Amino acid sequence: MKKNIKTIFTCQACGYQTPKWMGKCPDCDQWQTFVEESRSSESVPGLIRQRSGKSRDPVPIDSVELDSEHRMRTGISEFDRVLGGGLVTGSLVLIGGDPGIGKSTLMLQALYSMASQGHKVLYVSGEESVKQIKIRSERLSAVSPGLLVVSEIALDAIIAMVDKVQPDVLVIDSIQTMYNGDLSSAPGSVSQVRESTMQLMILAKQTGVPTFLVGHVTKDGAIAGPRVMEHMVDTVLYFEGDRNHVFRILRAVKNRFGSTNEIGVFEMKERGLEEVTNPSAVFLSERPENTPGSVVTASMEGTRPILVELQGLASSTSLGTPRRTILGLDQNRVALLVAVMEKKLGMHLMGHDIFMNVAGGVKVDEPAVDLGIVSAVASSFLDRSIENNTVVLGEVGLTGEVRAISHADLRVAEIQKMGFTKCLVPRSNLERMTEFKGITITGVRNVSEAMEVLF
Secondary structure (H helix, E strand, O other), rough: OOOOOEEEEOOOOOOEEEOOOOOOOOOOEEEEEEEEEEEOOOOHHHHHHOHHHHHHHHOOOHHHHOOOEEEOOOOOHHHHHHHHHOOEOOOOEEEEEEEOOHHHHHHHHHHHHHOOOOOOOEEEEOOOOOHHHHHHHHHHHHOOOOOEEEEEEOOOOOOOHHHHHHHOEEEOOOOHHEEEOOOOOOOOOOHHHHHHHHHHHHHHHHHHHOOEEEEEEEEOEEEEOOHHHHHOEEEEEEOOOOOOOOOEEEEEEEOOOOOOOOOOEEEEEEOOEEOOOOOHHHHHOOOOOOOOOOOEEEEEEEEEEEEEEEEHHHOOOOOOOOOOOEEOOOOOHHHHHHHHHHHHHOOOOEEEEEEEEEEOOOOOOOHHHHHHHHHHHHHHHHHOOOOOOEEEOOOOOOOOOEEEEOOOHHHHHHHHOOOOOOOEEEEEHHHOOOOOOOEEEEEEHHHHHHHHHHH
């Protein structure tokens, strides 16, 4: 009997499907992104056919038994921190980042570390041959008999290989190269990525094998493929950083088994990625002394405070519309704070170009650094430097008030550990803060008081 073949057109940007070709996607407004795909309406993915034959009865949640060691350590402490303490059995982790940022390098180093602990790990590459992987492994000094490598893109062959080898950890590099024979579309298409991720998710949950998926990113910085892929996985990690800088930041944007605010800091060297255990010292190592426009603030990244240097430059311009160039900060937030400075401090910044930068390439996105932004811009505008031993903290409101921030004690403890002797905090935080020896803490109610203390 002839199978019913259904032809659909799928948007390669967002996954929107339509029975007819369209020039513009009505969902994501992208042009020329629809590709014709065909699939039998009676076909069911092979893994779902094999593993869904027996139904399961619901059980009381208090009767579910957990292993004493339900998290597997990767051997890289910064990586374990971002994962929430290690790998959870049967978890599916998606890692994205720009080309050349170090995704494959991190995966190879993590697998080598776990193989050195006695685990059997499998690295599946759809982009490199086995010999190319060996060359890269020797450069990274990551050669171990417990590290199994294979070059394969056929999903059915990979699933059969996992059933045969039974590894403790599986890495797919990358998910955009995987091919499912049930679909007629090319590897990398939305349908292929979605179906491949679904089958690998079922494989991880049924076998309990933690699985890493390496994902390509689009020119906008998002992971290529449908957004449903990020909903299916347990953890989504982004590798950030400029390839021209040596520092790389691994950030969790979704984590079902840990915090989504944790970051791991790495340094790219000849033999791969090395952990940075004290990011504050690294980001402040090249800070200029007694220079207008430079100020230090403390940002919370998950459970860890990190000291960063904010740099501001205000220069006069003859153009009708001054420029606002912001790197590492929220551009709208900086524009809001500049307006507050004009209104509450009387600084005429409309005739000045304003440039802001976070030294070291790190991105800061929390309101607790507002007072640091105001201080950096004011320092450059007044051409007066802020003392090197001073750190500025606080959220600034539209009326110029300095509001309380979270985790003030942790931030001040990190500031004290790094050798700073003065700290500017909101007055409401100072009233509830414990005493710290060796550091002078000053509370301010508004930006005017802060400017009086600093200048």
